[in-house]
Amino acid sequence: MKYYTLTVSDNLDTIGTLPQVVNTDDNLFGSPFSPIKINYGEIPEEIPFLELEFEKNAKITDLLSTYNPSFGLLVSGKFKKIILNFKLTANKFYPISLLKDSSYIKNYYWFNFYDNLFPYIDMNKSKFSIQKNGQKIECSFESKEFFKKKERECLMDFSKTFKVENLYLLNTFPKYDLFEFENFTFISEILLESLIKNNITGYKAKESKILFV
Numbered sequence: 444m445k446y447y448t449l450t451v452s453d454n455l456d457t458i459g460t461l462p463q464v465v466n467t468d469d470n471l472f473g474s475p476f477s478p479i480k481i482n483y484g485e486i487p488e489e490i491p492f493l494e495l496e497f498e499k500n501a502k503i504t505d506l507l508s509t510y511n512p513s514f515g516l517l518v519s520g521k522f523k524k525i526i527l528n529f530k531l532t533a534n535k536f537y538p539i540s541l542l543k544d545s546s547y548i549k550n551y552y553w554f555n556f557y558d559n560l561f562p563y564i565d566m567n568k569s570k571f572s573i574q575k576n577g578q579k580i581e582c583s584f585e586s587k588e589f590f591k592k593k594e595r596e597c598l599m600d601f602s603k604t605f606k607v608e609n610l611y612l613l614n615t616f617p618k619y620d621l622f623e624f625e626n627f628t629f630i631s632e633i634l635l636e637s638l639i640k641n642n643i644t645g646y647k648a649k650e651s652k653i654l655f656v
Contacts, residue, residue: 444618444656445632447648451508458645459502464495464509464517467542473511483514484557486535493553494540503543504645512553514623520550522643529620529634532558560624561587563616568655570608573597581608611655618656629654
């Protein structure tokens with residue numbers, strides 16, 4: 444199965460401005476004043492009040508760019524209807540409050556989805572690299588613990604750059620049509636074709652050079 448990396452569009456002719464939507468003053472999601480914090484990988488029944496508004500020159504698309512939430516996707520009802528027909532990880536759609544020019548836009552959602560991909564990774568074939576002072580060291584994943592340890596070390600040392608070089612998945616992988624790993628969002632070719640067929644807007648997709656299924 445062929446996969447692509449999915450990101451929000453950065454074409455200003457399509458989206459108007461980047462990001463398209465930002466927090467309102469009443470938003471609680473991600474706020475230090477919210478009693479509830481949602482971490483990546485958690486899919487709770489309810490979330491803090493999430494209210495966003497379009498920037499002045501932003502255009503309305505089916506996939507919206509934002510800095511908050513920092514994970515998941517902001518999607519239209521049209522986008523939601525399409526992807527529900529495909530194989531997904533554990534997920535939930537949360538209706539959001541969305542404003543444009545002081546008027547509410549209906550039928551938009553924060554799509555929160557997650558599965559722990561590590562049990563499906565071929566640890567020996569998959570590689571990551573650490574670069575420091577112009578020198579690049581390539582490593583096998585070995586284990587989730589080893590991978591995360593090296594990643595944390597790089598996050599604590601700004602002189603180091605951490606990069607996933609390739610990701611080989613085992614035959615046990617459920618062949619999701621949409622999933623995430625390490626800031627990459629992967630979409631299957633058949634789901635991408637459906638987005639194109641249905642004129643979904645606000646995204647860009649590029650054939651993945653690192654994922655092997």
